[in-house]
Structures are given as C-alpha cells and as structure tokens.
Amino acid sequence: DVVLTQSPLSLPVTLGQPASISCRSSQSLVFSDGITYLTWFQQRPGQSPRRLIYKVSNRDSGVPDRFSGSGSVTDFTLKISRVEAEDVGVYYCMQGTHWPLTFGQGTRLEIK
Amino acid sequence: EVQLLESGGGLVQPGGSLRLSCAASGFTFRNNAMGWVRQAPGKGLEWVSDISGSGRKTYYADSVKGRFTISRDNSKNTLYLQMNSLRAEDTALYYCAKEPDSESYGHLDYWGQGTLVTVSS
Numbered sequence: 001d002v003v004l005t006q007s008p009l010s011l012p013v014t015l016g017q018p019a020s021i022s023c024r025s026s027q028s029l030v031f032s033d034g035i036t037y038l039t040w041f042q043q044r045p046g047q048s049p050r051r052l053i054y055k056v057s058n059r060d061s062g063v064p065d066r067f068s069g070s071g072s073v074t075d076f077t078l079k080i081s082r083v084e085a086e087d088v089g090v091y092y093c094m095q096g097t098h099w100p101l102t103f104g105q106g107t108r109l110e111i112k
Numbered sequence: 113e114v115q116l117l118e119s120g121g122g123l124v125q126p127g128g129s130l131r132l133s134c135a136a137s138g139f140t141f142r143n144n145a146m147g148w149v150r151q152a153p154g155k156g157l158e159w160v161s162d163i164s165g166s167g168r169k170t171y172y173a174d175s176v177k178g179r180f181t182i183s184r185d186n187s188k189n190t191l192y193l194q195m196n197s198l199r200a201e202d203t204a205l206y207y208c209a210k211e212p213d214s215e216s217y218g219h220l221d222y223w224g225q226g227t228l229v230t231v232s233s
Binding site: 048051054094 | 147149156157173
C-alpha cells in the first residue's frame with residue numbers, strides 16, 4: 001500500500017504568519033494518464049472534511065487563495081500564506097493513484 | 113446544492129451486521145462514483161470503499177474486504193454499505209462522499225455529516 005507521511009503532525013502558527021505542511025509518498029503518484037492524483041482536505045473541529053486542493057495544485061471553488069498546493073511525484077506541500085483563526089483544524093493529504101486509496105495521518109494546525 | 117445524508121448507524125454487538133445508507137441530492141447521482149470513509153474516535157481518516165457510477169466496479173480497503181459490501185440504487189439516488197462480521201475496530205463515524213465523475217476515485221469533492229457505528233457488547 002502507498003504510505004503518505006505528513007509532517008509536521010502538529011503545527012502551532014501565529015495569526016497572520018505562513019504555514020506549510022508536507023506530504024511524502026512511498027511511491028510515485030503519477031498515474032498512467034500522466035496526472036498526479038494528490039488531494040488535500042481540511043477538517044475543522046466537529047465538522048466533516050472539506051476538499052481544498054485536487055490534482056496537487058487545483059484549488060476548489062470557495063477556498064481562499066491563501067491556500068496553495070504544490071509538488072510532484074512523491075513530495076507535496078500545502079501552504080497557507082497567512083493563517084487565519086478559521087484555519088484551525090486537521091489537514092489530510094490523500095492519494096487516488098493506487099489502490100487501496102490512502103490518507104496521510106493528518107496535521108493538526110493550531111493558533112499559537 | 114449537493115447534499116449527502118447518511119443513516120443506519122447505531123450500536124451493534126461484535127459479529128453483528130448493519131447497513132448504512134446515504135441519500136444523495138443536488139446532482140445526477142448515476143454520473144458520479146461514490147465512496148465511504150471512516151474515522152475512529154479521535155483518529156484520522158481511513159478510506160473504506162468506492163463504487164463506480166454504474167455500480168459495476170467496486171473497491172475495498174483490505175481491512176473490510178470480504179466483510180463489507182458497497183452498492184447503490186441509482187433509481188433511488190442512494191448509496192449503501194452492508195457491514196457484516198463487525199469488530200470493535202470498525203467503531204467509527206462513517207462518511208459518505210461523492211467523487212467528481214463516474215470513474216474517478218480518491219477526489220471526494222463533497223462529504224456528508226457521517227453516521228456513527230459502535231461495535232460493542
């Protein structure tokens with residue numbers, strides 16, 4: 001199975017400061033069609049997960065542009081340019097390239 | 113507006129069975145693959161199963177293969193998860209989620225609120 005390793009697992013950030021979460025895959029996530037199926041989700045406290053980014057760097061409708069995704073092959077990053085209070089929660093990466101589908105362990109973002 | 117409403121969760125004894133349902137609205141259900149993801153209390157997300165838009169293709173995590181069956185009724189816009197031989201480690205909040213098209217997987221663009229399954233004697 002593909003293992004997605006996120007770091008850090010806990011991320012205290014000062015309001016207005018940037019934040020960065022890494023997601024590293026045990027295998028290439030480039031599918032046979034040439035597309036990389038790496039997705040980022042946000043789960044706020046007490047809420048269902050919400051998709052933020054798909055195919056590495058495509059932001060979902062309604063997602064603030066302070067969120068961005070980047071990376072390739074096995075190394076991926078979610079960046080928040082300026083953290084706001086509403087960004088508190090757990091962030092997960094997920095791969096859709098190989099069966100079974102797998103999630104990273106999650107990164108908990110908190111306000112310092 | 114896309115809406116996914118799960119039901120069918122509850123308390124069940126080890127070895128028992130339960131069937132979860134997910135009523136979908138706000139999109140053309142048969143045009144989208146669907147999936148189930150679970151979250152044990154205080155833990156991370158775990159993918160459970162996916163099914164194609166037609167229902168002909170199904171996929172399972174190793175942890176549930178042979179015990180769980182995913183299915184759908186496109187005439188009723190409803191997704192199902194039949195869970196048999198339940199174990200304590202199946203205790204979790206089960207989310208229904210929509211895929212962006214009929215044969216795309218792992219993209220989960222909309223999620224329901226979840227239904228809680230507790231396996232305990």
